[in-house]
Amino acid sequence: MNQSVAVLLRSPAVIGASYMVAAGVVFAAINIVTQWLAMQMAFPAASVAFWQYGFALVLSLPLLFRLGLRAMKTAYPWRHVVRVLLAALGVQTWLLGLASVPIWQAIALVMTSPFFIIVGARVFLGERVGAARWGATLAGFTGAMLILSPWSDSFTPAALLPIASAFLWGGSSLLMKNLTAHEPAETVTVWLLVMLTPINAGLALADGLVVPGGLALVLLLSAGLLTAIGQYLLTLAYSAADATYVQPFDDLKLPLNVAAGFIVFGYAPADYFWIGALLILSASLFLMRLEIARGRAAVA
DSSP: OHHHHHHHHTSHHHHHHHHHHHHHHHHHHHHHHHHIIIIISOOOHHHHHHHHHHHHHHHTHHHHHHHOGGGGOOSOHHHHHHHHHHHHHHHHHHHHHHTTSOHHHHHHHHTTHHHHHHHHHHHTSOOOOHHHHHHHHHHHHHHHHHHHOTTSTTOOGGGGHHHHHHHHHHHHHHHHHHHHTTSOHHHHHHHHHHHHHHHHHHHHHHTOOOOOOTHHHHHHHHHHHHHHHHHHHHHHHHHHSOHHHHGGGGGGHHHHHHHHHHHHHOOOOOHHHHHHHHHHHHHHHHHHHHHHHHHHHHHO
């Protein structure tokens, strides 16, 4: 029995899932730290993004040196620039959202990103979507509308910021999908590492860059360290097992962030949240099953 357990624990599937769950815990901690900075300390979102990802870049320098700037050689420089710009703007809107809405609402709404990718793949890449994927997309957006509740008295326009972030990150992912069809993953990674901090710096300077001190500096250093660790854990997860297997474990970020928000801030989700979250999670998992089936069919 003990030997069977040991073999199971050493299996790539269990290792990959463990790394993905660990990454989810780390990113939940990042969201807590950044929401504290933005909401409790009123630290500007643009400055949070610059310092957080700037510190993460410094900690990621060993990876950058290992890959080398030669990996930036590309036939599509402007696609890389637009992709990183969309990612940077997604970070900005996400942090602005965390300054205004509770984590449980923000994390559920940002999980609509795959549905924007479906729409974008049809509009910009001409991919055939099919009735099943359209149905899942409609279900996901319906769940988002329930969580957003624009008809309620508690609704504020700031609640749209996580959806804007999902839209921007969806566009960035769509460009990444297009680029990885023509270029190595290393090229896409290096462009992101090299370009993200300068773009964040420009946005922070335009907003009046704030230099942190005291508790803000400690929190931003922590956020930068956690960002580097989280990205590394994701890399380990995808290298240990197939992406189609470990990806569903990424959906655990929803309950992890809800629990973290309740423990630290006392945020309790509204009743309608659970219905909307169930629709979003179900639609995401359904799309994942479709992608697995398509992949197997392509191999066959």
